[in-house]
Amino acid sequence: MLANVSGQLKPIKLTLLDLPLIYAALRSSHDIDKVTDYVTANPLTKVIAPKLGYSDVSNRFMTLAPAIKPNLDSNTLTILALPNVAENATLPEENFYLSNNHSIELTNNGFVTWSAKHDSFFQISDIDVAILFSFQGGKTTQQAIDDIQINDMVDCKSSILKLIEAGLLVKKIVETQSLTSSDASKPFIVESEEGQKPEEIDWKNIKPDGRTPVYFVPHMENHLPLALGVLFNALASHENGNLLEHFLLVPLQYLGPGELLNGPYKKFGRGVWLFSNYMWSIELNLQISEAIFKHDPKNITIHGGPSTPDYERASEKFMNENQSVSISVHGEGEVTITEIFDVLSYSRNSSSGFDSFKMSQVQGITFRDALSNKIIRTESRVRMKYPDAIPSPYLSGTFNNYGGRVEAAIIESNRGCPYGCTFCDWGSATNQKIRKFDLSRVLDEITWIGNNKIKVIWIADANYGMYERDIEISEHIVATKRKYGYPKEVVVNYTKNSNKRLVDIIKIFNEGGIISQGIISIQTTDEKTLEVINRKNIKTERYDELSAIFAEQKLPLSTDLMIGLPGITVSAFEKDIQHYIDMDVTVKAYPTQLLPNSPMADPDYIEKYKIKVDQQNFVISSFSFSEDDLKYMKAFYQTYVMADGYGLLRYIIRFLQWEYGVQASTFLRRLLEKATENPGDFPLITWAVKYFNSDKCMPGGWNAFYFQVKSYLISEHGVKPGSDLDVVLAVNKASMPDDGLSYPLSISIEHDFTSYFVSGKTNFIPLKSYSEGVFEVKDPNNMTGMDLNSLQYDSHQYFWELNSSVARPKSVTKNDEAA
Numbered sequence: 093m094l095a096n097v098s099g100q101l102k103p104i105k106l107t108l109l110d111l112p113l114i115y116a117a118l119r120s121s122h123d124i125d126k127v128t129d130y131v132t133a134n135p136l137t138k139v140i141a142p143k144l145g146y147s148d149v150s151n152r153f154m155t156l157a158p159a160i161k162p163n164l165d166s167n168t169l170t171i172l173a174l175p176n177v178a179e180n181a182t183l184p185e186e187n188f189y190l191s192n193n194h195s196i197e198l199t200n201n202g203f204v205t206w207s208a209k210h211d212s213f214f215q216i217s218d219i220d221v222a223i224l225f226s227f228q229g230g231k232t233t234q235q236a237i238d239d240i241q242i243n244d245m246v247d248c249k250s251s252i253l254k255l256i257e258a259g260l261l262v263k264k265i266v267e268t269q270s271l272t273s274s275d276a277s278k279p280f281i282v283e284s285e286e287g288q289k290p291e292e293i294d295w296k297n298i299k300p301d302g303r304t305p306v307y308f309v310p311h312m313e314n315h316l317p318l319a320l321g322v323l324f325n326a327l328a329s330h331e332n333g334n335l336l337e338h339f340l341l342v343p344l345q346y347l348g349p350g351e352l353l354n355g356p357y358k359k360f361g362r363g364v365w366l367f368s369n370y371m372w373s374i375e376l377n378l379q380i381s382e383a384i385f386k387h388d389p390k391n392i393t394i395h396g397g398p399s400t401p402d403y404e405r406a407s408e409k410f411m412n413e414n415q416s417v418s419i420s421v422h423g424e425g426e427v428t429i430t431e432i433f434d435v436l437s438y439s440r441n442s443s444s445g446f447d448s449f450k451m452s453q454v455q456g457i458t459f460r461d462a463l464s465n466k467i468i469r470t471e472s473r474v475r476m477k478y479p480d481a482i483p484s485p486y487l488s489g490t491f492n493n494y495g496g497r498v499e500a501a502i503i504e505s506n507r508g509c510p511y512g513c514t515f516c517d518w519g520s521a522t523n524q525k526i527r528k529f530d531l532s533r534v535l536d537e538i539t540w541i542g543n544n545k546i547k548v549i550w551i552a553d554a555n556y557g558m559y560e561r562d563i564e565i566s567e568h569i570v571a572t573k574r575k576y577g578y579p580k581e582v583v584v585n586y587t588k589n590s591n592k593r594l595v596d597i598i599k600i601f602n603e604g605g606i607i608s609q610g611i612i613s614i615q616t617t618d619e620k621t622l623e624v625i626n627r628k629n630i631k632t633e634r635y636d637e638l639s640a641i642f643a644e645q646k647l648p649l650s651t652d653l654m655i656g657l658p659g660i661t662v663s664a665f666e667k668d669i670q671h672y673i674d675m676d677v678t679v680k681a682y683p684t685q686l687l688p689n690s691p692m693a694d695p696d697y698i699e700k701y702k703i704k705v706d707q708q709n710f711v712i713s714s715f716s717f718s719e720d721d722l723k724y725m726k727a728f729y730q731t732y733v734m735a736d737g738y739g740l741l742r743y744i745i746r747f748l749q750w751e752y753g754v755q756a757s758t759f760l761r762r763l764l765e766k767a768t769e770n771p772g773d774f775p776l777i778t779w780a781v782k783y784f785n786s787d788k789c790m791p792g793g794w795n796a797f798y799f800q801v802k803s804y805l806i807s808e809h810g811v812k813p814g815s816d817l818d819v820v821l822a823v824n825k826a827s828m829p830d831d832g833l834s835y836p837l838s839i840s841i842e843h844d845f846t847s848y849f850v851s852g853k854t855n856f857i858p859l860k861s862y863s864e865g866v867f868e869v870k871d872p873n874n875m876t877g878m879d880l881n882s883l884q885y886d887s888h889q890y891f892w893e894l895n896s897s898v899a900r901p902k903s904v905t906k907n908d909e910a911a
Contacts, residue, residue: 115218117160119202135245166199171213174254181253188261189230191832195791206793208832209259223251262831282492293343293493295356303340305363311373313346313496319368321485323429330430338437346496349380362388369397385416396421401688407458411467419459426482428456480530486540500548501541505534509554514625514691535568542572549579555587557594566597570604581607598647609648621659639675648901651677655725656684658701658714665725669732670757681729684711731764734784739893747820750856774800798825815842816859826869827893835871846897869894
């Protein structure tokens, strides 16, 4: 691909034959005759296109010529020739690959590329480039030679050895699936427990027997579907199994839509279908519902879950827009579903499907009258007093033959939330009263999850850490991992009014090798916005106290913000980011979405605060910000993610703030403006702002990037060149993972940066005042060779910056050094 990193020019897709053309054009100052002679005589041409003629080369040259411009001046650079290698040297057998930061630079004398290993540029030929590209994806040296097919004309062996010695080809490290990987390649099946017949847990072994089939529609292969499992058990255990006389509960197994329709449905036929709707599943669920309704309108479909609308107008609209939905369930569904099935059992011989009068006596539903097609809404239902009344789907064997490639299991230790934040449907959905599950049940479920080697536990409490017993639950998770090796990661929603118990829990997890971290769900520190979203009862100052404790004990911590809350302004959002940069706490920010049953989705609330949403119900504007404001806030946040989250400018930001009084938010704003308005001025900075968060690489290497950063700081912020600036740049550069280097890595620096950074948060002393020091970075978890997107199931941590004395704590399990 021929492109510039600032994205100003449209990339041009290249072939191998373009390499000699570009190479010759650069070296001959675009002399068409010399270009044509070189290309037609080139070994690549003779192998790939031996009949290529003058006109072919000329036409391609005319296409590429405008883009073939040197981006570096070879006269101003120190450029090395590729190192010599011994004639009797043998090719290594290991896999090699191109560095993540690899790029070919164009000069007036051909191609050069940067080597992190030698901290220098190397001159390379078009054949060298072709050989390098043959290693894309990782190959052995012999595989690369076989692929390029020019070994008869070129000494590929010598070229490869030189490229390896120059550090341009890096050994292919076998990538671990993730730091928390489990064997998810096999379908999830639990060995049949004593007394449990195999045919009871596999639909293939069940024969139609005249009972009405009940289909449970899972939507995620890698999760055990807790909600559907609870409904299964509610029906199975209702009145000692009385419903099973008339209904065949099709075992809960993961099947894709096609497999479900062509498998169990084809075998058992018309029945009752249960769907649990979430933001990520409702669209697919409605598609399946529509398909079975079209096939046979006498199928009965029941939709529940948090994305099934509860507000009366929204519910009626949902039913009218989705004619395939027979019944909507509002709120908790365990008791409701059994009462619905009581009516269906009574009405099983009815030509209309069910008795509408009896169905109207079931609380907490909206349904469609089969005869009149009228939408009927019943009275609201009071929540369950005893959640333990329904047997655990884990402990009862309901999931024993789920069959998906399971990574995660969800448990509840309690239900309810005492807060009424308008963006969330938790408090409103549960009427704020918290009800606990029996502790022994919760602990037994954790044991079951560990024993069955499931990697991740989702604790679906609204405020984990609110109760003292949460300490015991956390300790049991660690003890389970110690015994079985699983779970490896815990995903939780920590208590909103955070307390020291949260610190204790994270410490337990951290010391026990469980991936988890403290999460401060602040959403915003802006007082006006907190009032609009009904969050004034959550004390933000307590978060700051906790942050200090986490920092003191070196425990991982992050905070959640929301982008686009009604009440927020651009200035307030920038202040939120500034606040957490000052506290050195990483930020994860999420767009605000109207959940169907949240107070924010109330039509009166929407009208009051002038909320506008897109087709996916994400907020795009409100009374306090415009659509353009929202776009800016999102771009500002992404700039923060690059600069401080992944740490590309983490130490530079603080140096600039402490030494020159430039607030981090001001620096980020101006950086974003520069990359947007003048992308060609500092192209690698523009690349970092626009593309780093998705591509996780720096074309041309970190040296070139920090050279541009230095120029930017001097020209845009008046930073004075000197030993202090050089130290900050060197530290930030060393902290970036580079697969062309070996770790641990130590650098000598003119000023002790560790002492400066640690003391600077509370007792600032200029960096130049510190004596010489050494800065060391480590890579105990192979960040340079790892798939960084798979390091953990939950994504609250930024895995990028290497370990050092000043790096933020991370929660990982592969090596205790990393925590």
